[in-house]
Amino acid sequence: MAQNNLRIEIIQGTLNEDGWPTSPASVCLKSLHDKECYIPPEHNPPFGLNPKAKEINLNSDVDAVLFTVESSAGGSGSTTAISILKESKGKLIDLLPEVSVSNQSEYGLWNESSISNMTILVTADFVWVGNEVHFASHRYRISSYIYDPQKQKYELTDQYVTEKKYSGLDKSEIITVLEPEKSTILRRLKKKLTGNN
Secondary structure, three states: OOOOOOEEEEEOOOEOOOOOEOOOOEEEEEOOOOEEEEOOOOOOOOOOEEEEEEEEEEEOOEEEEEEEEEEOOOOOOOEEEEEEEEEEOOEEEEOOOOEEEEOOEEEEEEOOOOOOOOOEEEEEEEEOOOOOOOOOOEEEEEEEEEEEOOOOEEEEEEEEEOOOOEOOOOOOOOOOOHHHHHHHHHHHHHHHHHOOO
């Protein structure tokens, strides 16, 4: 994908008079001769807010585009779709299954050669239980996605809910869950991949 005369172009979706999306945003790879575009999955409201795209390296030989875009109709909640896009047979395809997280979440792209020779995607999204207030402290669901070379796609490899609660947006401007959980995440992944469950 990384080649001369190639650039990433974001096409903003349409917004209504209140500034909320009525059609999805898209991302395109544009070269001198072609333009290949990706539109996120259907969602209500559409994924049309704050689209962002950047080129990333999944390993030394594989480049891709990380594309994130939000869905919101107002209120305190929103949803962000995460895609890892790669050019294949003249199309941009998402290497991930459908992955989305709330606005009270965190995600990371990790390079852990002992687990995979491709970048790993890890997400942490809050779990709302009982009488908890929306932006209070919560437990978080950790999801880890690893590339399957046979399927040529990322797969959900492991998922668990944290034992402890982490601060929500009432007490912090950003969610910080993945770093304190990292040793647990990596230990669980190694067990999964070696079959020692």
